[in-house]
Amino acid sequence: METFVIGLSIASILFMVALGLAIxxxxxxxxxxxxxxMVMIGAYTTxxxxxxxxxxxxxxxxxxxxxxxxxxxxxxxxxxRRLYGRLLDTLLATWGIALILQQLIRIHFGLGLFGIEIxxxxxxxxxxxxxxxxxQAIRVFGANIPVYRAFVxxxxxxxxxxxxxLIFKTRFGSQLRAVSVARNTAAxxxxxxxxxxxxxxxxxxxxxxIAGVLVSGFKTVSPDMGTPYVVDAFLVVVAGGVGxxxxxxxxxxxxxxxxxxxxxxxxxxxxxxxxxTVVILILLFKPQGLFVTKSR
Amino acid sequence: MxxxxxxxxxxxxxxxxxLALPLVLNSFWTNRVAIYLVYSICAIGISMSWGYAGILSLxxxxxxxxxxxxxxxxxxxxxxxxxxxxxxxxxxxxxxxxRDLCCVTTGSFLWxxxxxxxxxxxxxxxxxxxxxxxxxYVMFKRRTTGVYVSIITLAFALxxxxxxxxxxxxxxxxxxxxxxxxxxIGGFEFDPYGPSAYYTVALTLLAVILLARYMLSGRxxxxxxxxxxxxxxxxxxxxxxxxxxxxxxxxxxxxxxLAGMLFTLTSEFATPSLMATSLSISMVIWxxxxxxxxxxxxxxxxxxxxFVGSLASESATFQPVWPIILGLLFxxxxxxxxxxxxxxxxxxxxxxxxxxxxxxxxLSAREA
Numbered sequence: 001m002e003t004f005v006i007g008l009s010i011a012s013i014l015f016m017v018a019l020g021l022a023i024x025x026x027x028x029x030x031x032x033x034x035x036x037x038m039v040m041i042g043a044y045t046t047x048x049x050x051x052x053x054x055x056x057x058x059x060x061x062x063x064x065x066x067x068x069x070x071x072x073x074x075x076x077x078x079x080x081r082r083l084y085g086r087l088l089d090t091l092l093a094t095w096g097i098a099l100i101l102q103q104l105i106r107i108h109f110g111l112g113l114f115g116i117e118i119x120x121x122x123x124x125x126x127x128x129x130x131x132x133x134x135x136q137a138i139r140v141f142g143a144n145i146p147v148y149r150a151f152v153x154x155x156x157x158x159x160x161x162x163x164x165x166l167i168f169k170t171r172f173g174s175q176l177r178a179v180s181v182a183r184n185t186a187a188x189x190x191x192x193x194x195x196x197x198x199x200x201x202x203x204x205x206x207x208x209x210i211a212g213v214l215v216s217g218f219k220t221v222s223p224d225m226g227t228p229y230v231v232d233a234f235l236v237v238v239a240g241g242v243g244x245x246x247x248x249x250x251x252x253x254x255x256x257x258x259x260x261x262x263x264x265x266x267x268x269x270x271x272x273x274x275x276x277t278v279v280i281l282i283l284l285f286k287p288q289g290l291f292v293t294k295s296r
Numbered sequence: 297m298x299x300x301x302x303x304x305x306x307x308x309x310x311x312x313x314x315l316a317l318p319l320v321l322n323s324f325w326t327n328r329v330a331i332y333l334v335y336s337i338c339a340i341g342i343s344m345s346w347g348y349a350g351i352l353s354l355x356x357x358x359x360x361x362x363x364x365x366x367x368x369x370x371x372x373x374x375x376x377x378x379x380x381x382x383x384x385x386x387x388x389x390x391x392x393x394x395r396d397l398c399c400v401t402t403g404s405f406l407w408x409x410x411x412x413x414x415x416x417x418x419x420x421x422x423x424x425x426x427x428x429x430x431x432x433y434v435m436f437k438r439r440t441t442g443v444y445v446s447i448i449t450l451a452f453a454l455x456x457x458x459x460x461x462x463x464x465x466x467x468x469x470x471x472x473x474x475x476x477x478x479x480x481i482g483g484f485e486f487d488p489y490g491p492s493a494y495y496t497v498a499l500t501l502l503a504v505i506l507l508a509r510y511m512l513s514g515r516x517x518x519x520x521x522x523x524x525x526x527x528x529x530x531x532x533x534x535x536x537x538x539x540x541x542x543x544x545x546x547x548x549x550x551x552x553x554l555a556g557m558l559f560t561l562t563s564e565f566a567t568p569s570l571m572a573t574s575l576s577i578s579m580v581i582w583x584x585x586x587x588x589x590x591x592x593x594x595x596x597x598x599x600x601x602x603f604v605g606s607l608a609s610e611s612a613t614f615q616p617v618w619p620i621i622l623g624l625l626f627x628x629x630x631x632x633x634x635x636x637x638x639x640x641x642x643x644x645x646x647x648x649x650x651x652x653x654x655x656x657x658x659l660s661a662r663e664a
Contacts, residue, residue, distance in 0.1 A: 031443065082631055087443055088352050089630045092584060095577050096626025103619040231450065231573065238447060269462035276451040283448055284438045 002144065003264045004257065009149040011256025012156035015249055016211035017233035018240075019163055020204030022248045025237055027180040027200045029087055030080055033094040035233065036226030037101040038068045038205045042212020043221040044105060047126045056131055057217060061155075064209040071101075072205025076198050084197075098226070105223040126221040152214050159207060164245055166203075176200055235279040241289025251290055255279070302645040307592060314498050323489040330494040330562045332602040333501050334555050335582065336595040340504055341551035342583040343594035348512055349544045350524030352442075354576050355431075355449030358456045359424035359549040361570035363556025365460070365473065366423055368566035369407060370416025374477035382407070384473075388465035401465035413479070420557035421550045428549030429542065436538040436545075441527065450573060457571040472567030479561055488562050497558050504551060505591050512591070520544055585629050587638025597636060601625070 017039055024032050042064040049055035049063055075097055083090045108121045130148060167173040178186040179196045187193045211229075219225065232255075240251030255275055263271030282290060314333065318326050338360055345351045372382050381389075381400050389400045398405050409415045431452055435445060460467045467473075479486040479493075486493045511517065522530040523537050531537045560566050569575070579598075586597020601622070608618035633639060 079627055079631065088446070091443070091446070092581065093627045093630040096623040096630070099626070100620050100623035103623070107616045227573065231454065234447065235451065238444070267462070269458045273455050273458050276455045280448050280451050283444050284434055284440060287440060287444055
């Protein structure tokens, strides 16, 4: 049961990171390797806001969303916009952006060069204080469940629900879906597809930022913390079926649980080995992913 | 000057510079440049599979690392203290285990063939090739293409890295294999800081680039380019697309393995970080900077990026900014120089060629 809950919280984080990536990859066919850095920036936003502004972790959620969405917006406007239709090139360029962002944190956004250092940045590891009510554990069916893990799970579900509403129930969502199915037709029908791209990229980045806030509660924060997330999340996206919200959720769930159970049964390394093997098998034998959107 | 003559000149100049460098470099820099030449060989491997056939492998580090480990295992066993059983295994063995390579730790029998340096050197190329053949066979027969190939190779490299880190008693784990003997062939010792190792690397590089160029300028190169441009069309024209892709993927892996062995020769260690995602992606960036579809370009790209990088890390001011410059370089290359340095070179030569022909035409017109 404990293993299951740990798996669930791994899956929740994976889902939040993967959701943003899925929207970006599904709509614009861009592989954003800087997505992990959005998680990292979300985590650093939390570090800075709790240290200097006295924010608690709840207030950091919307703040991190705004900060990372802004970063996403800038990345889209400056680089990604020029690379539509060149899938592998987006992968390389965003890797470059990831390097830049990591290093910016290490050198205090360049201020470190002039001897100005901001507490909470730099290459050291950082920790975020977690409010007391989240540090307890509750007993469910005879198992100890840390409240924080439950909080992460609820947050993931909430984000999933919000994204679902956004995609399927709003005007922006229908534009987004139109663009992802047939960009040119959508543009010809009067949808401003560039604006849709920009907002989708910003929203996806913002989701990663929120994931970053939640990650910072149980992991140490460091400049290179994001890279493993982007790889895992990308595997989740392709395994679940591109552009399929429920598929992403299900595959995050499956992969999170697989990793957690194998890790308890053997060790962490085998957990990840099995995770990668499962994804490779899925990609080889069902390259469209586990869940395929039926296109008409 | 036509592009063809210009590129021959470029090759000749490059070879001359590479061969002459040890004359002016001290032993530290001889070693550094030898390592950059090793990276150049990696970039050639990338250029062969990505530039020519459009197969972007993000797991090239796996093959590089394996090549490195194969030679490092042999060189570990060549150290007298590591006989009959390497120190790293003695540290990790069960207290009552037999002190023999066959069974001192689980899987240690895998080391037995590496008592022979020759086996280690052959395995450094053959094992990555076989692994690539297995991965490639499954991938290409399932008609996996494009970005999925990249992701699958990336995942394999991650698995390889994790397995090596995790099997500490067998592989040296996170620390890898260090304290190696120097490579000694027929009584001749290769000193990593001297010209012997440098020329081994340099001559291998020249051989690899010439062989690759010879191979790819022929029929195979044309078919691979056809596959890169339109796989379905190449298939309809009757070419066995899967086998061609498999072939170039294996060759590229073998080249990476060879580079890995030379890495062990020059830097005297093998670690799991050679299989890290960041190194694999860096290799792709080197090739992209130099020009993905140009063997010499890819090679020069690797040299320049690494050389400037190490200059920057020498200076206190530039060291913290270097990763940012590198990142900007990636973005810049992808956005504005899709064909890299080689592309710029080609454009310049063709422009001057046009100007020349124009001048000649004008001259002959005036004479007439």
